[in-house]
Amino acid sequence: MTEIGYVSLVLALVLAAYGAIVSAYGAAERKRRFTASGENAVYAAWALLSLASLALIYAFLSRDFQIEYVYSYSSRTLPLFYTLSSFWAGQKGSLLMWAWLLAAFSSLVLIQNRRQNRELIPYAISLLMIVLLFFMVLLVFVSNPFSRLPSRPQDGQGLNPLLQNPGMIFHPPSLFLGYVGFTIPFAFALAALLTGRLDDSWIRATRKWTLFSWYTLGIGILLGAQWAYVELGWGGYWAWDPVENASLMPWLVGTAYLHSVMIQEKRDMLKVWNMVLIILTFGLCIFGTFLTRSGLISSVHSFGESTVGPFFLGFLALLLGASFLLLFTRLGQLRSPHQLDSVLSRESSFLLNNWILVGAAFSVLWGTMFPVISEAIKGVKISVGPPFFNQVNVPIGITLLLITGICPLISWRKASARNFQKNFLFPLLASGAVGILLASVGIRHFYGWFAFTLCFFVIVTIGTEFLRGIRARRQTTGEGFARALFSMIGKNRRRYGGHIVHLGLVLIFLGITGSSAYKVEKEATLRPGQTVQIAGYTFKYEALEGSSDAHKDVVRARLSVYRDGTQITQMKPEKRFYRVQEQPTTEVAIYSTLKEDLYAILEGYDQKDLATFKLFLNPLVVWMWIGGLVITLGTTIAIWPEWKPRRKSLIYRETSDSELRDSKLVT
Amino acid sequence: MIKPKKTRFIIGGLLIVGTLVYLGYSGMQGSMVYYLTVNELMARAAADHSIYGEGVRVSGKVVSGSIERDSMAREIKFKIIDNQGNGGKLLPVFYRGTPPDLFKNGVDVVVEGEYTRDGTFLAKTLLTSCPSKYEPAKGEKAE
């Protein structure tokens, strides 16, 4: 069975190469049979990669430890759930997953576009197959997941206990979905450049792909943060580590792209800029993978040096070089006849957001790469720490938040200053009042105070946006409140979905601000029965308990938590020792409320039950995860398929062709 | 009509770039630390004394059998060696706090702190390679 896996990989490699060539040739020579054959090659590659993935899953389930990958990432006692997730626990499986997703997405693109974008498709497919070819070369020649050990070991090394966490099951696939997803708009962008079809059809064709990739990448990052928070046990969720940065950079540029394509759709502007952004986004996706695989920058996550690094760098250089060269040759055709109407318009707020997001991505890149840069220039590695990233990105985040708040107040093209002032007045006064209130209850931390006030401002502006929309709708249609809300969202999905996503981001911002500006931490060594106080909570150390099962020995401390004399909860932080891996892990205990998280770590203990605890009070952390859910809701609304235009138009369309023809276009 | 609008956008852009550069520059000043291997640190300390008392990040490998913990695991002493495989001197490290879960003999670590004149490295932070896709070196894997 597993031999079939490798055979499938080799065949998929051949098909990727064949598909790339045949599609490009068929498109250039306009030969239908060739492009059709290329399309079949995509489906066949997908089928073969599915077969290869099944073979690997089979190897895991049948505990075939002769397969080196299975040996390295699973063991007989590993539960089924985690055995399946071992698929992407290592580099080889991740690469296979990447390739499978790419083939799957390419096939979906074909199915989706059977009758549309026929000019772009063959070129896009050719490009997608080139990317697939790269991964297939890695899988077949450099990093074969089916490679075998000389003998068959009795048991595997098992999955690292730190990866045995639900967060780790969804975090990597979610990131991969994002990385691979961005390949689609990238391929279409290059196809547009190659064919010279430089209108916005490539953007329309990939709009949902972009949104989907942006969403999954963002949620992947958030899940990673949550995993770090609950599993790594240092009380935080983000450390500006190169690996974290590697996933953040494409997300930042992707966010800029997501916004700026709307300007091209609406105004036929910024064509070159959009091309640059999508090329950079995809480039950063590949670069991120390179960074984590190459050992170039050592990081907390250091993936272990691996042989695939140089391949990624070469591929990246080739892609970026070719893309920008192509873009350069088309510059003349990409010039836009339009210009921005007004400085005070949603377009210019988008432009501002773009500059800032790209600036943020650049600063993250700069900070991450600084050891390499300084070594190249000064001959000595100098690294920059979290203070650098915070210093640059905190003001950036706050500015973005401000723009998010102002954005709904101004309209496309041109906001008249008078209306703007009128719309601005209420949110400004309301948040001013809240700002004063916050200051008077003792919030003194400047950034914290400012960010809280801004969060409130954004919530108010988004709220008024909804209320006004509902009011306007009720005036014209006479619907009830709830009905007006739903039909308003239903008819303007992208717009209101976008607002809901912004709301989610505000909640995340709230969480970040609260937990970074107002974190309280305390360390205490206690004897059973002793107590310690932290920010109004009293922790009483009750006892130490031990237990063990097939995999691990556990030492658990019982802490009773009191507030105002009444017990509110009991927390049980643990130290575990996994015998197979000979590795200790720290299991933190978290008590979450909407207001704050209590976070307890058992740091150490001795024979006489003396124990050391590290206790944190992390305000508002829960709102980050709630924000993630809100973003999910907003994205779902924005991405939800529209009714087929034809069926919809029959009854529902309000502005119709014939009405328009009859209307008097006069000034 | 066109010109002033365009200049306004250009001015806006320059302002943003300027602010970012300023923020970046001032941020750099506060957080730049040398990033050295054990051998580079030794070489620097031998050449001139400016390295003492400066913030330094050093990467190395924990020497097997060198870890000494106190009973509460609150303080830890260990030695690291250059992980480029060139041998060289051992660097004793003193760290107060709980080491990460993955900290053990033979693991690659990054310590940040300062190098003192008595030859001990006072670490403020101690990082180990992250478990995600952590791939043990070939030698360790064979049974």
Add this chain to the structure above:
Amino acid sequence: MRGGNDSFGFLMTLFMTILLAASAAFFVGFPFWQKGLEEEIPQAPPGEAGFSALLSRKEEAYRTIKELELDHQMGKLSDEDYRELSQRYKAVALGILKEIDQRYGGVKTIEEEIEEEILELRRRRRLAPKEKSAERSSFCTQCGAQLQPADRFCGRCGQRVEQ
């Protein structure tokens, strides 16, 4: 015994390999002898957007008009700006409609015909009393001559019609 198993395994793998390779080759090669597949991809005229692109551009213009309406109702656009912008986008949409008619004229699906009938009925019922007031503002701002809807310049004095 073991050797037998190995060679059996080897033969199975070989067999599966050949089977997979052959079916992939067949599937991929199929379009070359498939009947009813046109040889050439019809060349779209250079620089022209295709039918679907025109349709989606039209949809976008409609969406913009709706959005402007919403913004106006919500008080974000002044009456003046709203009038100007929505006229401009209606002109854009009409331009696209005309282009579709010119190039793909006469191609109408049955749904579209039904839809037009429905709309016609609806419009008659709904807009009947308002029909006259629609012509209200079509006069030249310079000399007061009446303008035709499509006019870009005044027929009498040559004043540019603001759009």
